[in-house]
Amino acid sequence: MKENVNNEELFRNGSVARRATMSGCVADYCTNSVKKGFKMCRFPRDPKRRKIWAENTRRQDWTPSDNSVLCEVYFDAEMWTESKTGKHMLKKDAVPTVFGELQNTQESMPT
Numbered sequence: 001m002k003e004n005v006n007n008e009e010l011f012r013n014g015s016v017a018r019r020a021t022m023s024g025c026v027a028d029y030c031t032n033s034v035k036k037g038f039k040m041c042r043f044p045r046d047p048k049r050r051k052i053w054a055e056n057t058r059r060q061d062w063t064p065s066d067n068s069v070l071c072e073v074y075f076d077a078e079m080w081t082e083s084k085t086g087k088h089m090l091k092k093d094a095v096p097t098v099f100g101e102l103q104n105t106q107e108s109m110p111t
Contacts, residue, residue, distance in 0.1 A: 024071075026069060027099065038073070039071065043069065052095055074097070076098060079097075
């Protein structure tokens with residue numbers, strides 16, 4: 001699903017498209033960014049959906065800002081749809097669910 005994107009591309013979360021002018025992914029241990037060719041997905045504005053996304057990231061003592069984003073790798077394939085123009089975009093009710101393996105690996109590493 002990795003594709004070349006730039007900061008001018010529009011991304012959809014819910015029904016509102018927003019310009020992607022953000023830094024990298026907020027998931028723990030993730031260094032993916034638009035500059036590295038990953039699609040970034042802004043946290044939803046809807047408080048209920050935003051809370052679910054935040055809880056799914058499993059970050060301790062953290063609250064997403066209006067500019068917080070997750071990269072495409074945290075969304076299962078069924079969370080994506082194709083627009084009429086052929087671009088991949090998140091479905092309106094998409095939820096990030098792919099977190100466990102990387103975080104569990106990192107948590108079990110000695111410090």
